[in-house]
Amino acid sequence: MSLWDSLMAGLSLVATFEAFFALFAGICIGVVGGAIPGLSATMAVALTLPFTFSLQPITGILLLLGVYKGGIFGGSIPAILIKTPGTPASSATILDGHPMAERGEAGRALGMALWASCTADLVSNLSLILFAGWLASFALSFGPPEFFALILFSLTIIAGVSGESLLRGFLSALLGLLLATVGLDLVYGTNRFTFGDPNMMGGLNFIAVLIGLFAIPEIISMAWNPVAHLGKARALGQTKVTFADYRRSFRSIIRGSVIGVFLGSIPGIGAAPSAFLSYSEARRKSPNKENFGKGEIEGVAASEAGNNGVAGATLIPLLALGVPGDVITAIIIGAFMIHGLQPGPMMFILNVDIIYGLFIGLIVSSVFLFFVGSVAIKGFRFVADIPKRILMPAVLVLCIYGVFAVNNNIFDVGVMFVMGWVGYIMLRYRVPAAPFLIAFILGPLLEDNFRQSMLMSGSDPTILLRGPITWFFWTLTVVTIVAIVRSVVRKARSAV
């Protein structure tokens, strides 16, 4: 079948009202779901899954993909407005998005988030369509040693998000690594730091930690000193993003999209590390490095490009290999299976109409996302105008509800509050929260891949240097660490 025939077969499958309506409805559900703190994109997809059982396969899958893409963008809305990531992937957006909102530029930050998201989404979808085969074979060359080297390199992001003090950043990262060890040991299956509580056996719930670390400290500060914010300007977010902003951030957006595509095509990493990596790369390359973390619009652009760049690319391992790349695609693969579809290389031959139908749907989804997102921004922007004394209690209720709903477990709500106090103390002592989060996500990956490598080689460490991919990341790591040390030394000298 020629490309044209495949396209036509796909078009005939998706060119129905239902298919497009499902996609559109999915994006709406996703944006709203992602925008509610605690109700992450993953939750929104999981909640939508049962509704797809009775739909046509293509309609159901497009619905889920819509929720996924909408959710990843929607998460940036509360991240910018109320410093609470709606979905883990949007944690990096807080770093610059929230300071912008505090300055009264919520509209501009949200607009940039949308533009960057849609651009990255498009790049990601095109990569899926054009390079799926190539990227899938690249992804398959990632065994545990390659993963280990990649994660080790990613940990250097910590230096980029530590803010004023590298030492405080390390402290925060250490705390994150420590808390990430709670749960079952991967290799021996033994309990670690569970203190005999079955609730701790699964580890600390990620969403609970995330919300606890970012949203609760704000609420505690508010309760501690209810009038502290009154003098500050936090006027209507009427400012809009301009084309000049977009052009200035364009390089960061494309870089972020490419990072997202690569990390998304490798199963097992997910969108949050990609957003942070994209952010720290943008900061490293930017002329206004100093302004990052204080409300730099390019930071918002880079983070959002990094996480949306993952959204299309995670479908590469899903479609080309039949392997779920992250939690969300693991749910989506369930929708394929329930309809008797078997994702993998043969699907490109047996169900070519569905594949091309999905491709067409994905391209359209970037456009839909732009329109739905624009409307959502218009609506949500006014959240910035709600007096904090009314907004904060409402946020608290949403957080408790959302964190409970993740796993229907009241213990997670407790984790959220404890982490909230930890986050509050960190806030008071100016210890940045972002390194904690990065370490909490990457720590277990680093440990697991190291130990898997050791199992593979019979404890021979030379396996960590096998092949060009490991060499590449080891070199990058060393170069980055040397650069960090040099800048610290230079800073210290100039201080003297």
Add this chain to the structure above:
Amino acid sequence: MKINKFGVAFTLSALLGATAAWAEYPERAVNMVIPYGAGGATDISARTIAEPLGDAVGKPLIMANVTGAGGATGSVAVQNAKGDGYTMLFARVGSHSVNPAMKATLPYTLDDFRFVTVYEINPVACAVTPASGINSMDDLIAKVNEGGVSYSSSGVGSLLHLAGAMVLKEFGVENPLEAATHIPQKGGGAAATAVLNGTATFLCTNSSALASFVANGQLKPLMVTTPEPVVGFDAPTANELGKERLNQLVGWTGIAGPDDLPDDVAAKWGEWMATATQDPKFNETMSARGSVIQLMDPEEANAFIIGQYNIFRALVDELGMRIEG
């Protein structure tokens, strides 16, 4: 005195209310806990049966995924629930026969649950990549004896972990733990990926989890553990290879309540399941995924699970696989 009277009246009415409730169980929605994540084998199975089952029950079934620790978190939630039949668990081979057999530290035992049904059996298949040059179980065993063979699993204490060791043991490998390396992964998808990218040599898991890889020619099945061949799997059965004992190595999904679940409630579930599993759409969906619908009443389900547990436990003790820490 007045208060006392009121108290008596209250107790009486409460008692009456309680008996009335038993007479009409279920009088409200039933919470169904799925101890694994959305989109996984247990989740899909649970949500597929939920539709006909909800019709049979006549009250809504509230499906909730409570995930973590290989199914333990959700199982504990039901273990601690009241045995009134309003909180039930979708139990799975991993959480309710492999885990109890392998983990000394598990916060529950099989005695903490009352099984009301097992409705689905999943054959287990072992597979390698075509590139490995392994074409049969004999080839695999020969490779194991040479050394350097590893197998992946979805985690310590999972069905995949036990299955790898059990299959090698049945095929005459004296000490499978030493002869082959177990490389645990996080989740079933990651376990399959590990074999695809060469991190591990083989894996043994539910045929439904392998079906798409086999259909796509990415993995080559070596054996299925059921007496009957599995559709789409061009591989001999355990019986054809003379290893009937491996018939016990199958996945299953069932429904359980806390151990103090009353007899009449258990019996009701037995009836509902008998109705629900007749549903043609349910049968069609499950068969398409490679599951075998096999309904067991409460007694059969308990006997089946205990039987499987004992076999697994004996193997675990023999090989010293029990996790104590």
